[in-house]
Amino acid sequence: MRNVLVGVVALTACTLGSVVFATSDKALLYGGAGQGRVIFDGRLHASKGLVCKDCHSMIFDTKKKALMTMDDHFKSVACFTCHDGTKVFNDCEKCHRKF
Secondary structure, eight states, X not given: OHHHXXXXXXXXXXXHHXXXXXXXXXXEEEOOGGGOEEEEEHHHHHHTTOOGGGTBTTTBOSSSOOOOXXXXXXXXXXXXXXXXXXXXXXXXXXXXXXX
């Protein structure tokens, strides 16, 4: 009986592990100052083949929200490591939205 219970728990953990630990299914909303709020959609990034570790922890700290300035837009740091207009779009209105 104990082996059956251990098997059920292991199977459940394997099945739900990606759901419980994955954050790519979230859309996050950030300040964005006068340009409008910034929406980060993990689902969109995942649909392009990215996984969390592609940005965390090489570009962003996993536990802390990134604070970005206008200067960061021009230094190719944070989001702009990829969103430089060459690798990926850099159209402000695709991320900044005024609600």
